[in-house]
Amino acid sequence: MKLYDYPGVPNPRRLNIFMAEKGIDIPRVQVDLLKGEQLEPEFRAKSPNCDVPTLELDNGTCISQLNAVCRYLEAIHPEPPLYGSTPEEIGIIEMWNQICFTNGFQAVADLFRNGPDWFEGRALVGPHNYEKIPELVDRGRQRIMNFYGDMEQHLAEHKYIAGSAFSVADITALVTVDFAQWANVTAPDTHVNLKRWHTLVSERPSVRDNS
Amino acid sequence: MKLYDYPGVPNPRRLNIFMAEKGIDIPRVQVDLLKGEQLEPEFRAKSPNCDVPTLELDNGTCISQLNAVCRYLEAIHPEPPLYGSTPEEIGIIEMWNQICFTNGFQAVADLFRNGPDWFEGRALVGPHNYEKIPELVDRGRQRIMNFYGDMEQHLAEHKYIAGSAFSVADITALVTVDFAQWANVTAPDTHVNLKRWHTLVSERPSVRDNS
Numbered sequence: 001m002k003l004y005d006y007p008g009v010p011n012p013r014r015l016n017i018f019m020a021e022k023g024i025d026i027p028r029v030q031v032d033l034l035k036g037e038q039l040e041p042e043f044r045a046k047s048p049n050c051d052v053p054t055l056e057l058d059n060g061t062c063i064s065q066l067n068a069v070c071r072y073l074e075a076i077h078p079e080p081p082l083y084g085s086t087p088e089e090i091g092i093i094e095m096w097n098q099i100c101f102t103n104g105f106q107a108v109a110d111l112f113r114n115g116p117d118w119f120e121g122r123a124l125v126g127p128h129n130y131e132k133i134p135e136l137v138d139r140g141r142q143r144i145m146n147f148y149g150d151m152e153q154h155l156a157e158h159k160y161i162a163g164s165a166f167s168v169a170d171i172t173a174l175v176t177v178d179f180a181q182w183a184n185v186t187a188p189d190t191h192v193n194l195k196r197w198h199t200l201v202s203e204r205p206s207v208r209d210n211s
Numbered sequence: 212m213k214l215y216d217y218p219g220v221p222n223p224r225r226l227n228i229f230m231a232e233k234g235i236d237i238p239r240v241q242v243d244l245l246k247g248e249q250l251e252p253e254f255r256a257k258s259p260n261c262d263v264p265t266l267e268l269d270n271g272t273c274i275s276q277l278n279a280v281c282r283y284l285e286a287i288h289p290e291p292p293l294y295g296s297t298p299e300e301i302g303i304i305e306m307w308n309q310i311c312f313t314n315g316f317q318a319v320a321d322l323f324r325n326g327p328d329w330f331e332g333r334a335l336v337g338p339h340n341y342e343k344i345p346e347l348v349d350r351g352r353q354r355i356m357n358f359y360g361d362m363e364q365h366l367a368e369h370k371y372i373a374g375s376a377f378s379v380a381d382i383t384a385l386v387t388v389d390f391a392q393w394a395n396v397t398a399p400d401t402h403v404n405l406k407r408w409h410t411l412v413s414e415r416p417s418v419r420d421n422s
Contacts, residue, residue, distance in 0.1 A: 048365070049310050055302075063302035065309040072302030091266075091274035091283030098276040099260050103337060126314060128357045133346045146339045154259070 001026050004046065004054040006033045010105070010179045011066045013210055015053045017171050018070050020206035022077045026055070039127070050127050067097070070168060082168040089162075096162040096169035104147040104176035111140030111183055144180050148187040148194060155193040159200075166201070174201050212237050215257065215265040217244045221316070221390045222277045224421055226264045228382050229281050231417035233288045237266070250338070261338050278308070281379060293379040304373040307380035311372065315358040315387035322351030322394055355391050359398040359405060366404040370411075377412070385412050 003026040005012050019025065031037045031052050038050045047054040047064040054064040055072065063072050074083050084090040113119045114136040123130045151173065154161070161169040177198055180186070187194050201207060214237040216223050230236065242248045242263050249261045258265040258275040265275040266283065274283050285294050295301040324330045325347040334341045362384065365372070372380040388409055391397070398405050412418060 048361070049314070057299065061299055061303070063299075063306055065306045068302045068306035068309060071305045072298050075298035075301050087283050087286035088268065088272055088274075090286050091279045092272070094282050095274055095276045095279035098279060103260070124354075127361065128354070130350060130353070133344060133350065135344045135346065139341060139344065142341070143335075143339070150259070150338065 001058060002029055002056050003027065004029050004031050004043070004052050004056065006031050006052045009033065009052075010108075010175050011051070012053050014066055014171050014175050015069060016210040017175070017206045018082060018168065019073065020209055021080060021082060021166075021204075022073065024073060024077055044127060048127070049125065051125050067168075082166075082171075084162075084167065089165075093162040093167045093169055097167070097172050100147075100151075100161060100169055100173040100176060103143060103150070105172060105179070107140045107143035107147060108176055108179045108183065108185075109140075110136040111144070111180075111185070114140070115183075141183075141185055144185045147176070148191055151197075152187070152191040152194045155197045160197070166204070170197075170201050174198065174207065212269060213240055213267050214238065215240050215242050215254070215263050215267065217242055217263045220244065220263075221319075221386050222262070223264050225277055225382050225386050226280060227421040228386070228417045229293060229379065230284065231420055232291060232293060232377075232415075233284065235284060235288055255338060259338070260336065262336050278379075293377075293382075295373075295378065300373075300376075304378045304380055307373040308378075308383050311358075311362075311380055311384040311387060314354060314361070316383060316390070318351045318354035318358060319387055319390045319394065319396075320351075321347040322355065322391075322396070325351070326394075352394075352396055355396045358387070359402055362408075363398070363402040363405045366408045371408070377415070381408075381412050385409065385418065 005028045031043060033052070037043060038047070038052065044050050046056060046062040049064060051064060053066065053069050054062055055069045056062050063069055071083065074081065084093040113123050114132040114134060119132070121129045121131060123132045123136075151161075158164075160166050161173050177187070189195070216239045242254060244263070248254060249258070249263065255261050257267060257273040260275060262275060264277065264280050265273055266280045267273050274280055282294065285292065295304040324334050325343040325345060330343070332340045332342060334343045334347075362372075369375075371377050372384050388398070400406070
């Protein structure tokens with residue numbers, strides 16, 4: 001196997017934390033996103049949405065999209081389970097992983113990709129170009145603040161995002177919170193439960209080694 | 212178990228097709244989205260993102276978010292597998308399910324929810340209100356047309372969205388295409404592979420019974 005990667009950006013960071021939790025390492029090939037290498041035909045043939053991480057198996061099959069790569073790795077390295085073991089855990093973890101991605105991660109992506117500084121003509125990841133919509137910056141900021149508020153309430157009653165055990169939903173939420181800090185959108189100090197959880201998760205070796 | 216549902220809208224349709232493929236039936240409770248019942252505190256306590264379908268288990272645990280409900284049902288009724296069986300199938304199906312959701316389904320949702328006719332102040336699903344951004348209507352239309360073009364190319368070489376077998380990715384793509392037709396955004400007749408696939412999938416009893 002080899003992993004097409006670009007260090008330091010959010011989705012590769014999610015995968016690196018996931019792999020560190022499982023003790024997996026895979027040889028890397030760097031795809032330079034700043035130079036637009038992800039849009040070149042050779043890479044698009046491997047990754048239809050032109051994004052990293054993309055995993056190439058030894059038989060040449062390629063798997064992209066963050067949760068698809070992680071689920072493949074979970075299937076071949078089940079321990080520790082990060083998508084749950086019982087039917088109920090599987091459902092609850094998927095629910096929170098989706099909610100954190102949609103309400104948190106995508107909101108931060110909107111904020112970054114539609115702002116003035118980067119991503120000219122590249123408001124969305126994928127093979128097609130789209131112009132920025134500046135209104136998505138303010139809406140992104142509102143959504144992140146609402147996400148923080150919702151997580152504060154939720155974490156008042158739960159140790160981790162999906163309950164009593166660390167899961168892929170914590171990785172999604174943690175990388176969302178840290179990603180939002182790049183844009184100086186931080187949670188108020190009154191969100192004590194969110195901060196308690198953030199400290200707890202940030203102290204894991206998998207996270208410390210991929211900061 | 213009971214299923215909080217609202218007939219005729221896209222996510223409940225995805226679940227109905229999924230359950231029909233597995234031969235599952237669950238007693239329903241209607242949540243009237245037009246009256247805003249999904250936003251009432253009693254329902255929000257069951258469904259943190261205030262959406263249907265939401266599944267309530269006999270122990271009171273609730274699972275919402277379409278793929279979370281489906282994955283719970285796949286765990287308790289594994290046959291026929293709609294998220295794959297081998298690690299490679301699991302990865303490939305998740306990849307295409309995500310791509311169809313992000314590039315197709317979310318584009319149609321943007322088009323609908325930001326247009327002039329419905330959803331005043333409710334441009335996004337969830338517990339919080341957001342104003343519409345009219346630019347998302349045109350961008351939604353562009354994205355759907357690009358999604359059709361991408362799928363046309365992909366389906367020239369694949370019988371179903373994720374390869375040789377019907378999967379949850381076909382359900383996501385089919386409901387996306389039909390949902391876009393509500394907005395009169397249809398694929399050109401030259402997209403013969405997309406149309407071949409659409410006819411093939413639409414003839415399944417699970418789809419015919421949930422049209």
